[in-house]
Amino acid sequence: MPQARAALIAAASAPYRRVGHYPYLHACSKLRVDPAFMTIVQRGLLTGRARLLDLGCGQGLLSAWLRAAHICHARGLWPENWPPPPTPISVHGIEMTPLDVERARHALLRPPPGDMKLEFVAGDIRSAELQPADAIVILDVLHYIPRPAQEQVLRRVRAALAPGALLLTRIGDAGGGLPYCFSTWVDKAVLLARGRGLQPLYCRPLSDWLRLLTECGFETQTIPMRAGTPFANVMLLAEAR
Numbered sequence: 001m002p003q004a005r006a007a008l009i010a011a012a013s014a015p016y017r018r019v020g021h022y023p024y025l026h027a028c029s030k031l032r033v034d035p036a037f038m039t040i041v042q043r044g045l046l047t048g049r050a051r052l053l054d055l056g057c058g059q060g061l062l063s064a065w066l067r068a069a070h071i072c073h074a075r076g077l078w079p080e081n082w083p084p085p086p087t088p089i090s091v092h093g094i095e096m097t098p099l100d101v102e103r104a105r106h107a108l109l110r111p112p113p114g115d116m117k118l119e120f121v122a123g124d125i126r127s128a129e130l131q132p133a134d135a136i137v138i139l140d141v142l143h144y145i146p147r148p149a150q151e152q153v154l155r156r157v158r159a160a161l162a163p164g165a166l167l168l169t170r171i172g173d174a175g176g177g178l179p180y181c182f183s184t185w186v187d188k189a190v191l192l193a194r195g196r197g198l199q200p201l202y203c204r205p206l207s208d209w210l211r212l213l214t215e216c217g218f219e220t221q222t223i224p225m226r227a228g229t230p231f232a233n234v235m236l237l238a239e240a241r
């Protein structure tokens with residue numbers, strides 16, 4: 001398993017070498033320390049979902065990861081006890097920061113990515129067109145959006161999903177005590193470091209997220225994401241009803 005994990009991280013980070021030192025280091029370190037990416041492949045959370053939307057996709061790490069899973073599986077570097085890797089036919093990423101969109105395109109669209117159609121567009125997920133999808137992923141994005149707009153985004157996401165399709169999202173649990181305070185402190189520090197100034201964050205306790213998702217037409221399961229990290233993060237698997 002450690003060998004498969006190392007191979008995945010190496011294959012997913014490699015395309016960012018040609019983009020620059022920072023995007024490459026960001027890819028290596030985030031993929032190594034963030035449990036979300038391993039959880040997605042080890043639990044097969046996106047397996048069998050053909051059309052994916054990645055909202056707030058940053059520099060495209062999820063696409064890089066899924067592409068790396070495909071490569072590692074084809075090379076026989078895939079543990080037998082893992083579910084088959086996700087093999088989406090398309091991943092459509094929407095991201096507000098144009099520099100990140102450029103980085104994703106530069107890393108992942110040249111050379112062409114084979115059977116998996118990747119696309120990265122600059123846009124605000126509050127207003128961008130959301131194409132019909134089999135799964136929509138929103139990793140660590142919703143808390144940047146003011147509360148009333150969070151609900152609008154979730155309703156638009158629900159409208160893009162047929163019953164049984166999946167919203168996979170990760171939120172910080174505002175009821176999570178000190179680890180939650182640490183998470184928001186890190187988020188604010190990252191925003192400052194990226195030149196965005198002191199922006200407010202719009203967080204909710206887990207119970208509030210679950211209520212909102214129910215109201216928006218989802219049936220939700222939680223996967224705690226705290227183990228091995230200092231954060232109060234929870235992955236939410238929300239199936240469209």
Ligand SMILES: C[S@@+](CC[C@H](N)C(=O)[O-])C[C@H]1O[C@@H](n2cnc3c(N)ncnc32)[C@H](O)[C@@H]1O
Nearest residue numbers: 056057058061095096097124125139140141144
């Ligand atoms: C913490 S990063 C996560 C990036 C990516 N989901 C990942 O896991 O690597 C949050 C991203 O959401 C983007 N974002 C925040 N609000 C957004 C919005 N309204 N529309 C599109 N992107 C947004 C930010 O620019 C940033 O790239």
